[in-house]
Amino acid sequence: MKAVGINADSWENIAANRSAWRSKSRGREADGQPPGAPALHHTRHPSPLRPLREGLPLAHWSLQSQTTLLQPGSQSGLGHYTNVREGFILLGKKGVYKVEKFLGEGSFGRVAKCKKLGTDKVVAIKIVSGSAQTEINLLKELSKIDGDKHNLVKMVDCFRYKSYTCIAMELLDQSLYDFMRERYNQPLTVEEIKTIAWQMIVALKGLESINLVHCDIKLDNIMLVDQVSEPFRVKLIDFGVSDKITNMRTGCLMQNMVYRAPEVHLGLPLDQRVDMWSLGYVLCVLYTGTFIHGWDSEYDIIRAMVNMFDFWSFDQLIPDHLEAAKKREVEQFVDLLKRMLMMDPSKRISPSEALRHPFFTLGRMQPTAGSNNTKPAAVEVHQQHEATQATNVPQRPAAVLQESHKPEKKPGRIQQQRDAIKNHQGARRKRNPATQQNRDFGQRLQTEAEIRRRRF
Incomplete structure (x- = not known):
């Protein structure tokens, strides 16, 4: 079946009938969910129904006026999560946690910032x-x-609270979606995108090594660790x-509809290459500041994919006014995007091939973001304790990353438990000094009684 192109007038008609299509689609199944089910995460994203206009680079588009967000608590079916409130104490397998505040919620649960009592550690608990x-x-x-080496979130603890499952994970900063929204969807620089x-x-290479597929890569699920200390x-x-x-x-339905790979849309055989497509789309959004097609329906x-690859070229992403060196870098980035967004999964680039792409192996010097120092691209990495050991994990470029110090050796599990007990006992003594005085007085009486018995 031959795909039919869409002219400008057709796009205008689509935009005019967008609200009618949305109303009609509410009664149909969306992303495999039955009618009336809670909305999936992609409902918080905009719906830019615009053609790829000639003479207007994608980087000039903005999502600022089109973004609509669902406020916490606005999604249906989440009222039962209010049973867990701020100030609640959750008893875990590896510690006791106090709920300080809720960071957000989705169709499947809520995420709370919690403090592990007896320590200064703060975690994020998914309820x-x-x-x-x-x-x-x-x-x-x-x-x-290794979650740190492979840039994957680490689970700290998991336990049950009434009818809920609580998964404690390391606390991170904010998602790329929130980061882009705070900067009004201003595109990132090529150097910043290179680091991400x-x-x-x-x-992806780490997931591939254990035969896992993420199946939901999007801006919301890529978190900044600490933008201040580690940009x-x-x-x-x-x-x-x-x-x-x-x-x-x-034929299995997966992924957010905006970032969904073509083979998922078409019901073709699936493998780990669906993640590479989603990541390529994320990088394209970071570079352009917008989504490159609408998402009202499959x-x-x-x-839009047919039109994009039939009537549009990735070369439109390369500005003409750049210097030769800068233009070369952008060309390499666009070439990487082409290979990540191949319609045919068999032709799509693999993680190992992508890490050897010239976009990462260019040997010129480039400045580190936030400073005037220069470091070799695709070479500098965050130094870690295991850096001296042989590893198959590729090193990150430090286009915008700062070098971290060598961490101290962590105490063993038993020592951590002993320290937690001491901290807890010390906190109790501070809260109730009278009780400690009574305990000391009782111990003194026992000592004196023991001395008397020995004398007689």
Whole structure:
């Protein structure tokens, strides 16, 4: 079947009828969810129904006027999560946690910032209704590889609270979606994108080593670790819909509809290459500051893909006014995007090939973001304790990353428990000094009685 192109007038008609299409689609199944089910995460994204206009680079588009967000608590079906409130104490397997505040919520649960009592450690606890055993098993599978080296979130603890499952993870800064929204969707520089791209490709390579597929890569699930101390250090989060490569079935519906790979739309055989497509789309959004096609329905997305690859070229992303060296770097980035966004999965670039792409191996010097110092591109990395050991994990470029200090050796598990007990006892003594005085007085009486017995 031959795809039919869409002219400008057709696009105007589509935009005029957008509200009618949305109303009609509410009664249909969306992304495999039955009518009336809670909305999926992609409902918070905009719906830019615009053609690829000639003479207007994608980087000139903006999502600022088109972005609509669902406020916490506005999604249906989440009222039962109000049973867990701020100030609640949650008893975990590895500690006791106090809920300080809620960071956000989605269709599957809420995320709260919690403090581990007796320590200064702060974690993020995902509170899910039900067992969530599948996600817990996948997170345990992730523990087989180094989360810091592979830029993957680490699980700290998991336990049950009434009818909820609580998954404690390391606390990170903010998602790339929130970061882009705060800067009014201003595109990132190529150097900044290079740092993020390298880390995420390393993450995909780590997942591939344990035969896992994330299945939901999007701006919301890529988190900045600490933008102040470690600019553009990122980690991949949310493995709630992840799966083993061997368990992926043909025709299975997965991924956010905006970032969904063509083979998922078309019901073709699936494997780990769906993640590479989603990551390529994320990088394109970071570079342009907008989504490159609409997302009202699968039909609109497939039609936009056909138009994009039939009537539009990636070369439009390369400005003409750049210097020769800068233009060369942008050309390499656009070439990487082309290979990540290949319609045919068999022709799509793999993580290992992507890490050897010239975009990362260019040997020229470039400035580090936030400073005037220069470091070799694609060479500098965050120094870690295991850096001297042989490893198969590729090193990150430090286009915008700062070098971290060598961490101290962490105490053993038993020592950590002893320290936690001492801290807890010290806190109790401070809160109730009278009780400690009584205890000391009782011990003194016992000592004097023992001395008298020895004398007689």
